Amino acid sequence: MRIPYFPGCAMKTTAKNCEVSAMAVASKLGIEMVELPRWNCCGVFPSLVNDDLMRHVAPIRNLIRVQEMNKSGIVENEYRLVTLCSMCYHTLKEANLFVKDKEKLTKINTFMDREEEYEGGVKVLSFLELLKEVGYEKIAKEVKKPLKGLKVAPYYGCLLLRPREIGIDDPENPTILEKLLEVLGADVVDNPCKVQCCGSYHTVDKKSIVAKLTYDNLRYPIENGAEIIATCCPLCTFNLDSRQKEAKELYRDLKEIPIVYYTQLMAIAFDLEKKFFGLDLDLYYKNPKPLLKAKNLY
């Protein structure tokens, strides 16, 4: 399967570990994620007011690239676009819904010069949805090193789930990530905070708010026995990991816990080469390696 892939800025910077592991895992499963030959910022966070069409131009441009890939034969009749980053997924999917209104679509198409018209036929997918489609049985066959005894708590954050028309699963009680983690052989720990907000972009100028949310979001899964948290979104990952430092300054009793992408856990369970685990990239506040070593997984 060859499928268009939109990386977004995070996958090339702070979430390289997510991309490197996801690409390797996908290829094991027979999925070739073909990066858009030319892409721009997803648009980061759709505008939620209806007189701000300008802000939908960036995501729509990316969707046009998928049409172009089909026309030039880079992919064959494949109008799905897969994303790894939750923010990109959310923004691209929202823009796609937004232009279901023909009047808005015409306005945006007219606005863009030297661009072919967007026809509205692209489908935006998250990597988790693609994995579900590939099937857990197929994934289970690739699990060479089950994550036995590793107590993992799932964390979804907001943008993959809400609002409902954008979400990939139930906005209040999703289970798609748990199912995957179970297939990997992990001991899945209940996380009452799995759909909570990580504090998002407040991490730029309101660190103490994010530190409090980090504390709240980690405390309960840790109390439930979690040793590691599996995340989906580069911003959640940054906040849950890096802001542990600030959280500890405010709340002395916080126990530190490593945060990894579910794609990294997949690469580990598939027993791929270590370079695909994405653990050597200097991206961590709390290094996951000691725990993984103790569990004979690294």
Place this chain on the structure above:
Amino acid sequence: MELAEKVKNISGENVLSCYQCGLCSGSCPLRFAMDLSPTQVIRLTQLGLIEKILSSNTFWICSTCFSCFARCPREINITKIMEALRQIKLRRDQDYIDLKNVSKEELKKIPPIALISNLRKTTA
């Protein structure tokens, strides 16, 4: 255009069906840092007292998490109301964030998505 009309217009939300159950505030993870609760913001919007909301910090603290909207029994998209308020404030005043107040080290460390999404919400 009257401010209340403007909020309705650009958000596309009619808040009159809110019966003040408070579920939005109870679901809001950022409530602890807000001076007006989301429920109060909706009430003031119903009453057309938008200026009162504009002098609060609530819509700046809102992180666009959609938890309130996911639970509102009247299916009011409160998140959109918050965005409309941010936009009205931004279009009239100056930008909310001043990056000069964020240290260079932090700026280096922070993921680009955090920075850009912040600027999307706090600058016009």
